[in-house]
Each structure stands twice: as C-alpha cells, then as structure tokens.
Amino acid sequence: MSVRRLAAQQPESFAFSPENLAWAQTQIAKFPAGRQASAVIPLLWRAQEQHDYWLPRAAIEYVAKMLDMPVIRVLEVATFYTMFNLSPVGRYFIQLCGTTPCRLRGADDIVAVCKSRIGEQSTVTADGMFSWLEVECLGACCNAPMVQINNDYYEDLTPESFNKLLDDLAAGRPVQKGPQNGRHASEPESAVKTLQDPALYDGSVVGAWKKRFEEEEARARQAAADKEAADRALAAQAAAEPRPGKPDATRPQQAAADTPADRVAAGKAPVAPTERAKAADPAKKLSDKPTSKLKDAKAETGKSDESKG
Numbered sequence: 392m393s394v395r396r397l398a399a400q401q402p403e404s405f406a407f408s409p410e411n412l413a414w415a416q417t418q419i420a421k422f423p424a425g426r427q428a429s430a431v432i433p434l435l436w437r438a439q440e441q442h443d444y445w446l447p448r449a450a451i452e453y454v455a456k457m458l459d460m461p462v463i464r465v466l467e468v469a470t471f472y473t474m475f476n477l478s479p480v481g482r483y484f485i486q487l488c489g490t491t492p493c494r495l496r497g498a499d500d501i502v503a504v505c506k507s508r509i510g511e512q513s514t515v516t517a518d519g520m521f522s523w524l525e526v527e528c529l530g531a532c533c534n535a536p537m538v539q540i541n542n543d544y545y546e547d548l549t550p551e552s553f554n555k556l557l558d559d560l561a562a563g564r565p566v567q568k569g570p571q572n573g574r575h576a577s578e579p580e581s582a583v584k585t586l587q588d589p590a591l592y593d594g595s596v597v598g599a600w601k602k603r604f605e606e607e608e609a610r611a612r613q614a615a616a617d618k619e620a621a622d623r624a625l626a627a628q629a630a631a632e633p634r635p636g637k638p639d640a641t642r643p644q645q646a647a648a649d650t651p652a653d654r655v656a657a658g659k660a661p662v663a664p665t666e667r668a669k670a671a672d673p674a675k676k677l678s679d680k681p682t683s684k685l686k687d688a689k690a691e692t693g694k695s696d697e698s699k700g
C-alpha cells in the first residue's frame with residue numbers, strides 16, 4: 392500500500408473546464424438540496440481526469456468549495472481511495488496487481504520489468520511516458536499476472552509480452568487489450584473441454600425446458616377450467632332441484648308414529664283393532680310377557696291343571 396500524501400510540487404490553481412463545469416452541475420442536481428456533498432467522488436474523479444490523472448490540492452479545494460464542504464472532508468475522501476492519485480503519474484499509468492494469485496503466476500517478474508524500465512513505484516520516467524504502482528487484486532485473477540494501464544486490463548503477462556507491450560505503447564503502436572497469450576477472455580488456455588455441446592447454443596436445450604414448462608402451465612389451466620365447469624354444473628343442478636331441508640331425502644325415513652292422538656286426529660279409534668284383538672287373546676297376551684314371567688305363568692297353569700286332575 393502506498394503512502395497517501397499530497398505531492399510536494401503543486402499547481403497554483405485549478406478550475407473545471409466549461410464542459411466539465413456543466414457536467415458537474417448536472418451531477419450535483421441529482422441530489423436533494425443540502426445533500427450536494429454526495430457528488431464528491433464523481434467530481435473528484437472528473438477533476439483527476441482533467442488534470443492528467445492526478446489530484447492537486449487546488450482541485451480538492453475547488454471541489455470542496457463547489458459542494459460547500461470543509462476542505463478536510465474532501466481531503467479525507469481523496470486520500471482514502473487509492474483510485475485518486477495524489478501526485479503526477481506517467482501518460483501510461485501502470486497499476487500492477489501484487490495479490491497472491493498474480494504473485495503465484497509470476498507478478499514478481501513483471502515487477503522486475505517495471506523496476507528496470509521505469510524505476511521504483513510512483514516514479515515517472517524522464518519522458519513522462521510511464522509510472523507504476525503496486526495495487527491489490529483487480530479482479531482478473533483467472534488471467535494472472537496482469538496489470539491495468541490507464542483504463543484497460545492487460546493479462547496473462549510474461550516478462551517478454553510485457554516488455555513488448557511497453558515498447559509498443561512507447562512507440563505509439565496499437566496494442567492488444569486483455570490476454571496477451573492469445574486466449575479468448577478467461578477461457579482455458581489449451582483445449583476447451585467444457586460447454587462444447589452444440590445443443591447448448593442452438594436453442595434446443597432451452598426449447599425443451601421451455602416446452603416442458605408450457606405443457607405444465609397448459610395442464611394446470613385445463614384442470615382449473617374443468618373444476619370451474621364442474622362447480623358451475625353442480626350449482627345449476629342445485630338451483631333446478633332444490634332438496635328438502637327435512638327430512639333429508641338421502642336418509643332412510645322412519646315410519647310415522649301410530650299414537651292414539653294421531654289415530655283420533657285421523658278420525659280412527661284410539662286403539663288399533665289389531666292391538667285390541669291382541670289384548671283380548673290370552674295366549675297372545677302371555678307371549679308378549681317377558682320370558683321369566685312367561686315361565687311363571689306356565690308354572691301356574693301346570694299347577695292348576697294338576698289340581699284339576
């Protein structure tokens with residue numbers, strides 16, 4: 392991590408160009424009144440871009456005044472974030488990843504090239520073309536080792552390819568961004584063995600899945616429609632054939648009670664003739680008695696017969 396100090400040599404003043412001033416006003420207008428300080432990072436970034444990619448003290452003070460912020464608060468932001476350069480950088484500012492994956496893949500050799508061609512970190516070459524800084528992981532670990540030069544990544548570096556890259560930049564020749572070993576993005580370096588099935592790319596796999604979901608949706612829609620139709624049919628049937636509340640036609644009905652009151656109400660004798668005949672028949676009367684009483688009665692009858700005999 393570099394020491395975050397303002398440069399010893401500072402310009403007298405700083406002001407946005409008319410275009411950048413108009414742009415800054417649009418950024419400030421994005422925030423509610425009294426919250427204009429929220430625009431501090433975009434404004435500092437634009438000031439850095441305008442000032443050869445480093446932030447002088449005058450630019451920090453200018454942004455603080457524009458946002459009505461104490462200078463110390465803007466200085467805190469500028470010195471906290473390493474994306475803000477506090478001293479001059481070369482026309483090609485190299486940020487070299489020194490985190491573990493890049494170290495394991497040869498970042499030390501890239502550092503050695505920087506030191507031999509440019510010098511120590513934060514040193515600008517005499518022609519103003521190059522400076523470099525070691526930074527933490529830049530998120531391109533699959534293509535380690537790598538550097539960021541200005542806004543572009545250069546990956547899969549070797550000392551030879553990195554030297555050639557610097558030669559081309561110094562000479563103003565076009566350079567290839569991204570991997571420097573010929574591979575595409577972060578695909579495997581040698582034979583590509585994954586994601587090779589053509590069906591992945593002709594739409595058939597996606598189409599099969601899509602068809603399956605469409606069929607499931609159609610089945611669910613049909614089931615819902617069938618249920619709705621059945622419910623409607625039941626409701627129509629119930630409206631056309633209302634069932635009596637009592638007794639339930641579906642339950643077996645009990646025979647109406649044949650009580651004397653009912654018989655009188657119906658204009659009949661209070662006791663049914665059959666009941667009357669049954670009452671008059673002694674044998675029938677005996678047979679209607681409980682079993683124990685029947686035995687007693689038979690016993691009585693037997694005694695009386697014997698006495699007769």
Ligand code: FES
Nearest residue numbers: 488493528531532
């Ligand atoms: S470790 Fe170098 S890019 Fe992640």
